[in-house]
Amino acid sequence: MAAAPKSAAAGVPLEALLSLAERLADASEAVIKRYWRTRLEVDQKADLSPVTAADRDSEAAMRRLINEAWPDHGILGEEYGPERTEAAYVWVLDPIDGTKSFITGKPLFGTLIGLLHEGRTLLGVINMPALGERWVGAAGRGASFNGARVSPRACASLAEAAIFSTSPYMFAPADRAAYERVREAAKLALFGTDCYAYGLVASGTADLVIEGGLGTYDFIGPAAVIEAAGGIATDWQGRPLGLGSDGRVVAAGDRRCHEAALALLGA
Numbered sequence: 001m002a003a004a005p006k007s008a009a010a011g012v013p014l015e016a017l018l019s020l021a022e023r024l025a026d027a028s029e030a031v032i033k034r035y036w037r038t039r040l041e042v043d044q045k046a047d048l049s050p051v052t053a054a055d056r057d058s059e060a061a062m063r064r065l066i067n068e069a070w071p072d073h074g075i076l077g078e079e080y081g082p083e084r085t086e087a088a089y090v091w092v093l094d095p096i097d098g099t100k101s102f103i104t105g106k107p108l109f110g111t112l113i114g115l116l117h118e119g120r121t122l123l124g125v126i127n128m129p130a131l132g133e134r135w136v137g138a139a140g141r142g143a144s145f146n147g148a149r150v151s152p153r154a155c156a157s158l159a160e161a162a163i164f165s166t167s168p169y170m171f172a173p174a175d176r177a178a179y180e181r182v183r184e185a186a187k188l189a190l191f192g193t194d195c196y197a198y199g200l201v202a203s204g205t206a207d208l209v210i211e212g213g214l215g216t217y218d219f220i221g222p223a224a225v226i227e228a229a230g231g232i233a234t235d236w237q238g239r240p241l242g243l244g245s246d247g248r249v250v251a252a253g254d255r256r257c258h259e260a261a262l263a264l265l266g267a
Contacts (some may be wrong), residue, residue, distance in 0.1 A: 012070070012089070018123060018138055020069050021113050025127040025134060027065055028058040028095055028111045032129045037105050050099050055079050058095035058111065066091050076243070078217045085243065090116045094217035098166075098194030107131055110195040114220030119242045124224025126199045135199040137228025143202050152231045152253020153204035158185040158260045161207040164197035165189075171212040175248065178236075181264040182210060198222035201253045202229040208257055210265075214247040226251050232258050236265045 035054035042050045059079045066075055074090035075083040084090075091113070096102050098109030107130035114124045123138035135150070137143030143150050155161050163186045165171075171179050183189045186208070193200070195218070200206035202225050211219075223233035223241045233241055233251035241249065250265065252258035 014123075014138060014141065017089075017115060018136065018141075020065065021115065021123055021125050022136065024062040024065055024091075024093075024113050025111060025125050027061045029127060029129040031058040031061050032096065032102075032111070036102070036130060040103075042103050050103055051079065052096075052099065052103060054102065055096045055099060059093055062091075062093050062095065062113070076216060078215060088118055089122075090243070092116065092217050092220040094195075094215075094221070097218060101194055108192070108194050108196045110199075112195055112217060112221035114217075114222075114224050116220060116242065121220060121224040121227060121241065124221035124228070126195055126222055126225055128196065128199075133199070135202055135225045137202065137225035139224070139228060141228060143225050143229035145199065145203050150203045151229050152201060152226075153207070155207040155252070155254040155257040158182065158208075158257060158264075159187055161186045161257050162188040162190065162205075163208040163210060163261075164193050164200070164206055165191055165210050166194050166197075167191055175212050175236075178265045179210060179212070182208075182261050185260070185264060195222055198226055198251060201231060201251060202226050204253060207253055208261060209249065209251040210261065212248045214249060216243055216245065216247075218247075219245070219249045219251075223249070223251060226253070229253070234258070234262075236262070238262050 056079050059077045074085040074087035077093040094112040097112045101109040111127040115122045126135040197209045226233045231253040235245050236248040
């Protein structure tokens, strides 16, 4: 019998890491569902973005599980910041990606879980608690949607592409013209999906996600899912995504579409 796949350092089995990632998603979902569509207090963070007890409590639940399983692993979360991020393994957590959707009752918010190994994406989860939908992907293992294998669709050019961004207002002034060049070349441009768009690319029903102004916790998990599915996710210069990325993301199911987008973004 073949040995179980292992992650590259410290001999940690990849299956064990995936199992923990699923448990993190289950734990955060249980917390979030207690608050979903209730009248909870909404606070404002220093960057003027909203935050709730659901965000804080769900991240705290995930952190507890990580620290119990592998206390030497690092953690970077949106609500409680960095912890041992110099470690070989770093979990990157966004308890509620799309808090504005969450607080207004819109179901297109998700929990994002990513794991970096030596700075490279190893696995990711996009969990949609209000929809009962989950994407899971790991390097060398492929990606799944609710347990069924998924892969991106072919898209040879932007003229054939359906592209997503969370909002047309998310781009810095210097980046708006670059984004508009891609949007004008695309077949279809849509907004308002938060992290859901990355799952659609992985599943082959959309082609491209272009975003700016993201935090690291916004893109590590989705990038891992798309890459595991067979797509590509980089910054606007075509560089791999990691802890030092600038928050501008291009994720595509087809490398030809990705290259065409990069060419226009850098024009």
